Amino acid sequence: xxxxxxxxxxxxxxxxxxxxPATDKLFAIVMSLVAELSVTRDRLDTLERVLARNGxxxxxxxxxxxxxxxxxxxxxxxxxxxxxxxxxxxxxELEEVDSGGSTKSFEEVYKTLL
Amino acid sequence: xxxxxxxxxxxxxxxxQAMQEYVRCWRRHLAHKVLPGAKVVYEKRVRPDFVIQEKRxxxxxxxxxxxxxxxxxxxxxxxxxxxSQEMMWESVIDPTERNLENLVDVFERAEKDNAYEGSLSxxxxxxxxxxxTAVDIHIQPGAYHSEFCKxxxxxxxxxxxxxxxYIDGMLGPDSDGLGENxxxxxxxxxxxxxxxxxxxxxxxxxxxxxxxxRAFPEAQVYAIDVAAPCLRYGHARxxxxxxxxxxxxxxxxxxxxxxxxxxxxxxxxxLHETSKPAMANILRECLxxxxxGGLMLHLDISRGEGIYDQFIYQWETYNNNETFSAFLTGxxxxxxxxxxxxxxxxxxxxxxxxxAFQVDxxxxxxxxxxxxxxxxx
Numbered sequence: 001x002x003x004x005x006x007x008x009x010x011x012x013x014x015x016x017x018x019x020x021p022a023t024d025k026l027f028a029i030v031m032s033l034v035a036e037l038s039v040t041r042d043r044l045d046t047l048e049r050v051l052a053r054n055g056x057x058x059x060x061x062x063x064x065x066x067x068x069x070x071x072x073x074x075x076x077x078x079x080x081x082x083x084x085x086x087x088x089x090x091x092x093e094l095e096e097v098d099s100g101g102s103t104k105s106f107e108e109v110y111k112t113l114l
Numbered sequence: 115x116x117x118x119x120x121x122x123x124x125x126x127x128x129x130x131q132a133m134q135e136y137v138r139c140w141r142r143h144l145a146h147k148v149l150p151g152a153k154v155v156y157e158k159r160v161r162p163d164f165v166i167q168e169k170r171x172x173x174x175x176x177x178x179x180x181x182x183x184x185x186x187x188x189x190x191x192x193x194x195x196x197x198s199q200e201m202m203w204e205s206v207i208d209p210t211e212r213n214l215e216n217l218v219d220v221f222e223r224a225e226k227d228n229a230y231e232g233s234l235s236x237x238x239x240x241x242x243x244x245x246x247t248a249v250d251i252h253i254q255p256g257a258y259h260s261e262f263c264k265x266x267x268x269x270x271x272x273x274x275x276x277x278x279x280y281i282d283g284m285l286g287p288d289s290d291g292l293g294e295n296x297x298x299x300x301x302x303x304x305x306x307x308x309x310x311x312x313x314x315x316x317x318x319x320x321x322x323x324x325x326x327x328r329a330f331p332e333a334q335v336y337a338i339d340v341a342a343p344c345l346r347y348g349h350a351r352x353x354x355x356x357x358x359x360x361x362x363x364x365x366x367x368x369x370x371x372x373x374x375x376x377x378x379x380x381x382x383x384x385l386h387e388t389s390k391p392a393m394a395n396i397l398r399e400c401l402x403x404x405x406x407g408g409l410m411l412h413l414d415i416s417r418g419e420g421i422y423d424q425f426i427y428q429w430e431t432y433n434n435n436e437t438f439s440a441f442l443t444g445x446x447x448x449x450x451x452x453x454x455x456x457x458x459x460x461x462x463x464x465x466x467x468x469x470a471f472q473v474d475x476x477x478x479x480x481x482x483x484x485x486x487x488x489x490x491x
Contacts, residue, residue, distance in 0.1 A: 007255035
């Protein structure tokens with residue numbers, strides 16, 4: 001068998017979520033970047049743990065490393081907190097809508113201070 | 115660095131595993147933190163604004179869709195949910211492609227294993243129905259049926275590797291939660307029904323089929339699907355669990371089984387991936403295949419209460435290539451069952467309280483139930 005190549009794109013039109021298609025592409029790229037940083041943080045965690053244990057680290061050490069349940073749980077908690085920080089702006093909007101929010105413009109607030 | 119449930123799943127390297135973990139966590143965040151917010155935004159921003167502008171309340175799913183898709187918060191959730199689905203597939207395609215030669219070898223060895231009492235029968239001439247070929251369901255590139263090499267199993271690999279990411283492991287380490295759910299429902303509602311011949315229609319990789327063989331070890335269990343790569347994968351997978359199942363490549367609308375072959379016919383999240391005529395054909399075929407006194411159970415998607423929940427359920431139709439699922443939002447399945455020939459009073463929609471895997475066992479969920487189309491002959 002010569003290395004088979006799998007499909008990478010699903011058949012079916014991709015929906016547009018924002019008024020400008022460029023925003024959709026930019027959004028998808030940013031979502032990927034957030035994920036890539038999470039992967040890098042896990043890799044950094046592995047490097048630190050292998051180094052702390054062995055005093056040196058090789059590529060094989062990184063690939064062979066399997067987090068024990070305690071480490072896996074710590075990573076899960078860190079990853080969850082990371083996601084909550086990155087997507088915080090969504091919760092900010094939600095809290096504002098939920099609480100009735102501030103509807104006064106900056107100019108209106110400013111006038112009350114004069 | 116991964117721990118695989120069985121030998122038909124691909125090895126992942128460090129970063130692939132980390133990416134899969136991220137996508138799973140991100141999807142959990144979207145489900146628990148962001149999506150519930152969309153309902154708050156709907157009630158407190160979208161709906162009041164609509165009433166002011168249109169001088170009337172939102173009255174239909176279409177109204178809700180038109181209003182919500184213009185809302186910035188909803189747009190972000192929806193775009194993230196779509197991207198998470200794409201990234202889920204991206205995270206499993208690389209390891210699957212790299213491992214494919216080995217996984218095909220595992221399948222080919224399984225096929226030659228005469229000690230295993232299960233079987234696999236493929237039909238290369240079978241026409242793949244258009245509800246599978248029109249768009250790739252779940253935006254899985256290539257969907258269930260596409261083949262990229264001889265004896266390809268990749269669609270099955272991708273499907274099962276994606277499942278725990280898709281649903282945050284709630285189907286359990288063996289991805290068999292839906293089958294287990296319906297087995298429990300069957301046991302509660304029909305404690306005296308002891309099937310000796312069972313058919314699972316639209317079995318995909320057979321992950322929901324195996325709990326039936328486990329629950330009824332003396333029964334002969336058959337499973338059919340139109341997708342050869344999923345069946346090959348499912349055959350090798352079932353062998354791994356030492357659970358003999360007879361897989362064959364057939365369209366559930368018209369099978370080659372004799373009249374009255376089965377005591378029990380089941381499906382797990384299949385009907386919403388077909389079409390209006392196909393669903394009617396499948397129900398008619400089930401009736402033909404059941405023995406007198408036989409039972410049919412189709413577990414399918416929840417249809418939601420009220421126009422907002424129904425709109426959210428229909429997200430999968432418009433954004434995840436589950437094109438037909440919107441039809442079930444308003445469908446009267448009992449009536450469709452009657453039209454297919456089931457006697458009035460012998461076909462109805464029941465409700466199976468959902469189970470989810472938590473820590474080390476399946477636990478009943480208080481807030482979610484699956485509709486089950488029940489038919490008796």
